[in-house]
Amino acid sequence: MxxxxxxxxxxxxxxxxxxxxxxxxxxxxxxxxxxxxxxxxxxxxxxxxxxxxxxxxxxxxxxxxxxxxxxxxxxxxxxxxxxxxxxxxxxxxxxxxxxxxxxxxxxxxxxxxxxxxxxxxxxxxxxxxxxxxxxxxxxxxxxxxxxxDKDSSPNSKRxxxxxxxxxxxxxxxxxxxxxxxDEKTVGPEAFARMAPACPVIADITTVHNLFDVLTCSSGSRLHFLLYDKYLRGLEKVTKFVQNAGGPQASSNLSLAEEEIIVDIDGTVPTQPVLQHVGMSAWPGRLTLTNYALYFESGVGLYDKAVKYDLATEVKQVIKPELTGPLGARIFDKAVMYKSTLIEEPVYLEFPEFKGCSRRDYWLDICLEILRVHKFTRKYNLKGNQKSEALARAILGIFRFRAVRESFRISSSNYKTLLCFNLAESVPGGDMIMETLSSHLALISPKFGQPDTLGSPNSQRRPVLPAALMTLIRFKIVSSDDVKLDEEPTRQYGSICVGELNPLEDVVKQLKQNTGMAEAAQATVDQVKVEGIDANLAVMKELLLPIIKTHDCLQRLATWDEPFKSLMFVLFSGYLILRDWTKFVLPVFLILLATVMLWRRYIWRRRQLEAMKITAPPNKNPVEQLLILQEAVTQVESLIQNGNVVLLKIRALAFAVAPQATEKLAMLMVLAGVGVMILPGKYMMLLGWMEWCTRNSPLRRESSERGLRRLKEWWTRIPAAPVHLVKPDHNDKKRK
Structure with a gap:
């Protein structure tokens, strides 16, 4: 009692x-x-x-x-x-x-x-x-x-x-x-498995990158304080989008029924957005929806919005660009938009005192919307399938913005958190898009009954779009076709109990490949050296086998050692006559592969020894500039000589020097007849013997005389005329 x-x-x-x-x-x-x-x-x-x-x-x-x-x-x-x-x-x-x-x-x-x-x-x-x-x-x-921990006292709990x-x-x-x-943390595997079960928290394709961002300062272990801060940031972003889609914004922009405002910038006077068209520039408000980009010129009171379409195929180009006052290319803080619907490119500048994080953010989210529409067109997604793809892109932008605003991290400091941008940037990203399209194909154009959670055949039956249902729950998207009172224990996403779905499997495999590529790139960054002379020394050491082979052939061709040269000529000629030259390359490749496999399975020295290269003498910056100037001069001389050769060939082709043209034409006719009559191996034998024996004691004098006559003949050929015309800048400005 x-x-x-x-x-x-x-x-x-x-x-x-x-x-x-x-x-x-x-x-x-x-x-x-x-x-x-x-x-x-x-x-x-x-x-x-x-x-x-x-x-x-x-x-x-x-x-x-x-x-x-x-x-x-x-x-x-x-x-x-x-x-x-x-x-x-x-x-x-x-x-x-x-x-x-x-x-x-x-x-x-x-x-x-x-x-x-x-x-x-x-x-x-x-x-x-x-x-x-x-x-x-x-x-x-x-x-x-x-x-x-069993020793934890009850007072340590909340x-x-x-x-x-x-x-x-x-x-x-x-x-x-x-x-x-306070000591409990989460590892990457647990986060990657459980977080995508709630579509707004994470996406399967980018969950690993999201974990890396959240744990960049906590030793690759996720603490609840960081996780809680991230979710609170997501809540703020969703509330902002809910309020941004009010009737006033819709009336100013004349949005379509299915359009959703994703983000707005330029409403604060101290952080304007400048639109540059030609030589003109004016401030305004920039709005991104899931179908287009809108710019309203003005401050406080805005003019009629200009629409830049991202949904239809009009050959849009979005990329970072330099801009400045009066068309000057000074500040790297702009996004260029170009399409066939506008006459000249439009530059949207995001001024800020330090860095270009605003520009990078808007560049990424605009590209995400552009690429998701390319994805829907490529795989011919319709109805709810297309809406689900757009919803995935929108939720990705929400997560991107929440991380950016909650942790104040520049987007250049971590990998992308946007699904469709990720597919464009990582090796094998097309596999992600193909697998994602296969999953979206399971969504019926109209909402139907989904498969039960964890069914073994769930991947073969229609499922409800998880991302789209999330936007509907947040009242960001309204749909009369969706029954929100359906049984909530049904499967809305692609998460299956106890097994990896195809998209998770592809992402896991690509993550391993990307890790290997990053490790390889790290070794590349380590071996890069500064200075032209130092890089030339490294290249010379790496090409040493080829250089030695070339020097050996050159010594044989000069007949400094007649016996070795004669044996080489007879042996190589015999190979050509017996038509064994076709086996030279296959035998070389097989021997090379054998050596590689021997080093792979038998050679026990796993750690490759570093190459020892004698460093050239240190040079001050002035000497480095002189070396660079000399290299540029040599490159310029090579280009000039190449142009002279091409112009002389042009002169021969158009008979500017009639006698030289006649001789060349007769030689080409004889060569053509010889190629038709003689077998290929004999033509190869003649050419090879000509190169090998021209410096032999019997042919040296005649070869030198013939080479001298050839140079004299080439010198007498004039070059075709060239006339450089400067562009007219006045006509360009008028256009």
Missing amino acids: DKDKEKDKDKDKEKESADKSPKAGNLWLIKSIFSKGSGGRDGEGDGEANNANPPIAFLSTFANSVVSRCSKILGVSTKELQEQFDTELPNDVKQCSSHARNFLEFCSFKALQVAISRPKYLSDKEFRRLTFDMMVAWEIPGVDSCLV DVLGEDVGSLFYSNSTRMAVQVD
Whole structure:
């Protein structure tokens, strides 16, 4: 009896506190609703609730905490979740080695589908804590994993009951939830697996880059404070987009029904956006939607917007460009837009005192919208398939902006967080786009019933568009065809319990290839040396085998050692007559491959020794400039000589020197007849013998005389005339 009285007193105190605070009252009401949904009655205590959800033997303490909270959200017991797991998933997912982790994923994904059905879940701190706990539990799912520190005192945990009583994710939190303390962090695999289950938090294609950005200052481990800050930044971005799409903005821009305002810049007078067209420039407001780019000239009061289309194929070009006053190319802070719909390029300048982060941000998001429309046209996506692709691009821009504004990091300091930009920048990005198009093809043009979560054939059946549904939940997109009251435990995304979908598999493989490419590029950066003379010394050492081979052939051709030269000529001539020259290149390639494989499998010296190159004497900057000037002069001389040769050939072709033209024509006729009559090997033999024996004792004098006559003949040929015409700048300005 005494215990019942104490319970009644505690219950009365909770009701009184709920009556005093409206917010606390709402939370208490939510708690009571979910207590009923989970089998608890108003008159029952916490002990019976615990008996309804006893700990699962094969799960760790932390995983049991997460599963218990998931069961509260779903309104079912943990025993019923186990039964659903056993009946809905195939046997290969229930293997002993991964049974605990797969069951944790099953419960987490189901609970997240309920959680993200509410439009303001990002603002709930307990949702952010729960998703982080899911990642931590993913790393320690079973009893054989690293368990939660048992020595942690209860005082080190947060007293959630006093702070967030009745939370949707922490009902009965003092006994059910194991909180994440300050030492708990998340690794890349857990984040990459769990975060994409909530489409606004991460995308499968860019989740690894996002993790690298969030953990760039924490040693590749994600702390809850960083994760919480990132989600709060996402919440601010979504609220901004919700408010930006008001009736005033739509009336000024004349937006189409399906257009969404993604971002706006130039509204602050101290940070204007300047539009340069020709020699003119004026400030204004820049707006990006999911279909076009709009510029409204003016300050405070804006003129009619000029539209730059990004959706249709009009050969758009968007790239960084230099700009400045009166057309001067001074500041690297502009984006150039060019298409067949406008007469001349438009330059949008983003002035700032230091750096060009504003310009880089707008360049990236404009290219993302442009590329997603190219993607939809290439794979002929229609209806909801196209809307899902656009929604993926929009959510990527939200994440990009949240990271940029929350952590104040320039986009040049990390890899891209935009899906379609990533596909253009990484090796094998076309594989990502092909796999993504295959996934989007599973989406029916009209919304239908999706496949159940974790079904073994889920990748072959139609699914609902996860990104588009996310924008609808945030009330950024409105659609009359979507039924928001459908069963929330259905699968809206491409995440499958216990297995990697094709897109995850491709991204994982490309991540490995990209890591190898980055490691190789690091070695390239290390071996780069400064100075022309130093680079020439390195190149000479690397080409030493070719140089030695050339010197050897040159010595044989000069007949300094007649016996060796004669043996070489006879042997090479015999190879040509026997038509064995076709085997020279294959034999060389096979020998080279054999040496490489021998070094790969038999040679035990794994570490390649560095080449020892004698460094040239150090030179001061003036001497370096003189060397550079001399090199430029030599290159200029080579180009001049090449032009002279081409002009003399032009003169021969047009018979400027009639006698030389006649001789050359007769020689070409004889050569043509010889090629038609004689077999190829004999022509090759004649040419090879001519080169090898021209310096022999028998032919040296006649060869020198013939070479002298050839030079004299070439000298007498005039060059064709050339007339340089300077461009007329006045005509160019008129155009």
